[in-house]
Amino acid sequence: MAVGSDAVVKGLVGPNTRLVDLAGRRVIPGLNDAHAHLSMDPGNEILLETQSYDPSWSELRETISKTIGQAPVGAILFGNIGTTVFGDRTVDRAKLDEVSPDRPVILGTFDGHAAILNSAALKLLAIAEDVADPMGGRYERDGVGRLTGVVREYAYDAVLGRLAALASDADAEASLRDDLKSAARYGLTTIQDMPVSGNVDRTARLLAHIPTPIRVRITRMNGTTPAGPDYAEGAGAPPHPAPLVSVNGTKWVLDGVVFEGSLSPRASRSDPTDANDPHGFAGLPPLFSPPVIDRMLKDALQHHYQLQVHVFGTPAAREMLDAMERLGGASVWFGRRVRFEHGDGLTPELIARVKRMGVIVSQQGSHLDIRDIDPALGRGFFDRLQAERAQPLRSLLAAGIPVALGSDGPLNPWLGILGATTHPDRPEEAITREQALIAYTRGSAYAQFEESDKGILAPGKLADLAVLSQDVLTVPATDLLKTRSVLTLVGGRVAYDAHVLAQP
Numbered sequence: 001m002a003v004g005s006d007a008v009v010k011g012l013v014g015p016n017t018r019l020v021d022l023a024g025r026r027v028i029p030g031l032n033d034a035h036a037h038l039s040m041d042p043g044n045e046i047l048l049e050t051q052s053y054d055p056s057w058s059e060l061r062e063t064i065s066k067t068i069g070q071a072p073v074g075a076i077l078f079g080n081i082g083t084t085v086f087g088d089r090t091v092d093r094a095k096l097d098e099v100s101p102d103r104p105v106i107l108g109t110f111d112g113h114a115a116i117l118n119s120a121a122l123k124l125l126a127i128a129e130d131v132a133d134p135m136g137g138r139y140e141r142d143g144v145g146r147l148t149g150v151v152r153e154y155a156y157d158a159v160l161g162r163l164a165a166l167a168s169d170a171d172a173e174a175s176l177r178d179d180l181k182s183a184a185r186y187g188l189t190t191i192q193d194m195p196v197s198g199n200v201d202r203t204a205r206l207l208a209h210i211p212t213p214i215r216v217r218i219t220r221m222n223g224t225t226p227a228g229p230d231y232a233e234g235a236g237a238p239p240h241p242a243p244l245v246s247v248n249g250t251k252w253v254l255d256g257v258v259f260e261g262s263l264s265p266r267a268s269r270s271d272p273t274d275a276n277d278p279h280g281f282a283g284l285p286p287l288f289s290p291p292v293i294d295r296m297l298k299d300a301l302q303h304h305y306q307l308q309v310h311v312f313g314t315p316a317a318r319e320m321l322d323a324m325e326r327l328g329g330a331s332v333w334f335g336r337r338v339r340f341e342h343g344d345g346l347t348p349e350l351i352a353r354v355k356r357m358g359v360i361v362s363q364q365g366s367h368l369d370i371r372d373i374d375p376a377l378g379r380g381f382f383d384r385l386q387a388e389r390a391q392p393l394r395s396l397l398a399a400g401i402p403v404a405l406g407s408d409g410p411l412n413p414w415l416g417i418l419g420a421t422t423h424p425d426r427p428e429e430a431i432t433r434e435q436a437l438i439a440y441t442r443g444s445a446y447a448q449f450e451e452s453d454k455g456i457l458a459p460g461k462l463a464d465l466a467v468l469s470q471d472v473l474t475v476p477a478t479d480l481l482k483t484r485s486v487l488t489l490v491g492g493r494v495a496y497d498a499h500v501l502a503q504p
Contacts, residue, residue, distance in 0.1 A: 003457050020487065021502045026471045028437060029457050030189025030214075030464035030490065031413045032444035034362045035341055035406030037112075038179050038193045038203070038216075040164045043171035045076045053110065054082025057091055060107070064099045076124070076163075077105045083259055086114060089266050092142075093118055093149025106163070108156070111257045115156050117149040125162040134158060134224040136253065136287035138263050152263050153256055153287060154197075154224045161197035161223065173206050180212055183411050184496035187466030187485035190215040192406065192448060194251055194308075197223030200234030208242035213495040214488075215464070217448050219249040219308060228292060231299050244490070249448075251308035251341065252296055255286050255316035262287060262313075281345035281390045284313025293323045300336075301327070306449070307338050308362070314345035321353045334358035339404075339447060342367070344391045351392065355399050360447045363393060364408040365420030365436070393420060393429045404447035405439040413440055414472070414483045422477055433473050463492035467501065 002009055013019070048063050055063070060079065067077055077100065085091050086109050096105050096118035104121035108114070117125075129147055131139050137154030139147055151159050167175070183191055193216055195203045200220050207216055220234040229252065237247045256262035261278030262285045277283045288296075300307040311317040317340065324333050335358055340346075343361040346354060354361065368391060396403050405416055417440065423430035431439075445455030454462045467487040472480060488496040 002459055018503070022467055023502065025467050025469075025486065026473070027457070027465055027467045028187070029441040029455055030466055030488065031187045031440050032190040032192070032404075032448075032455065033183070033188055033406045033411065033413060033440075034192050034404035034444040034447050035364060035408045036191045036193050036411060037408070038191065038195065039175045040167050040172035040195075040199065040203070040206075041175045042076060042163065042167040043174075044072070044074050045078050045163075046071050048077055048079030050079065053080070054084050057085055057088060060085060061099050064096075064105060068100055068103055071103065075103060076121070076166075077103055079105070079107045080110050081107045081116070082110055086116070086260065087266055091116060093122070093147060096149065106159070109260060111259060112160075113156060113256045114150065114152045114260050115159060117151065117159070119149070122147065122149065124166075125159060127159070132226040134226060135228050135292070136224050150266065152260070153253065157197045157221075157223055157253075161199060164196055164199050169206065172202070173210055176203075176206060176212075177210060179411060180210070180214055180216075181496075184214055184488045185484055185498075186411060186413055187468065187483075187488055188214060188411065188413060189464035189466065189488060189490045189495065190217065190444070190454070191411075192217045192219060192444070194219050194221040197221065198233065200247065201237045204237050204241040204245060204247055207245045211242055212244050214490050215244045216246075218245065218247045219251050220247070221251045229296060249306040249308055250300065251310065252288075253310040254288060254293065254320060255284050255311060255313050257312050258284055261285070281313045282315075284315060284345065286316040286319050290319060290323060293319055294327060297323055297327050301332070306336070308341055309339070310341045312342045312344050314347060314350065317343065317346055317350050321350065321357065324357055330356050330358065337447065337449065343396075346392055346396070348395070351395060351399050351401065355401050360402045360404060361396050362404045362406055362447055363396075363420070363439075364406055365416030365418065366407060366409055367391075368393070368419040368423050368425055391423075391426060391429065393423060394431050395429060397431060397435060402443060402446050403439045404444040405436065406444065412481070414480045416440070417472070418477060418480045437472070463489055465489050469498075
């Protein structure tokens, strides 16, 4: 209703007004995670807890054996792996079967684009030997045509969808509640969720049933069939299944990530400065041909939804922009707010084209110092990537391109803000803390066509706000991760209260 001095605001106080003294704390518009994946985990899933983010096979084998000895009957073992195990072609279904012949084991890469499954997991998820590869994905096979247990890109998306389907509604709701509760504690008032294939309708239904304490925008993240993208998936979901939940937009994954090279053979990286190397931004292969990308754009035009595309490398970004040019150019697309999720491989030439087309770039600051996630990459790898001018952020803002920030992982927004404001890989591309906060609030609101309702604190806007535990504009960078909200409001209602503020 009002923002201003004590004198202005206290003029609105009536006999039933509740007063909360912030004691000088900083209050910000509610944070808006522009790129999140809420979890729906089966209750019998057990996480393999390794000592490192990028475990060796020997460490992983020991962890699997130890976990099997402690796990109840029927447990599903899920572990995260880095490039060491994934790049080792000897680690496959057969090797996992030696360690765990009866218990399902799924080893997913830390970036969510590939996995290795044992025979029990393939059986649990009803993945038959004659399964056909979906477009943009692969079930890898050995020399005699038998599944190796390695699944890539859209095939892994199908695996994750089937795994989530195994969760009971009670277990799925428990996962969602934990995520939403954690989000409110960090000061998030909106999450833009991209559920794994096949779970849009179910996610909408469960969020409406919980109900969610914060706003959730669900974007369809459809799968593919052997014939092509599945445009019908999630089309029947209601646009507003609950007061704080909406469903709109569709996201497609146009390439993979440099650490796995999209669908390139598993192997150790060679020289990512080579323009043809799939493990460098300049050489990362797209997953779809130009005619398929054209069809994606036409479907968005025909059905009037916002199009979001995962583009990590340079080639996929270029193909997408070329397709937009073929289908009308800026006169058609400017104002439709097509989103590039990630955009790490945008070169100066492509940045100019992005600006001309009115594309929004949705970045994730937590990606900008990936060595904390995968130390095996080493400093030298990122030194070479700098030569490609990869992972721009300040350059995007300087060009006047709308930037939104999100997590694409742990929901802690301060992890992403730390990465965006320090950018250890390319410090010259770091942005200020104020710019990062704007991208995480007003920028993310613009990215979902809701800047008229939220993203800033002003009369007439929704009362979505967070009171912070510390002043994030002045604390040392290393302390940013300690930030929490002490009071989170969504539409003027309390979504989280740490009970540290004086109230009558």
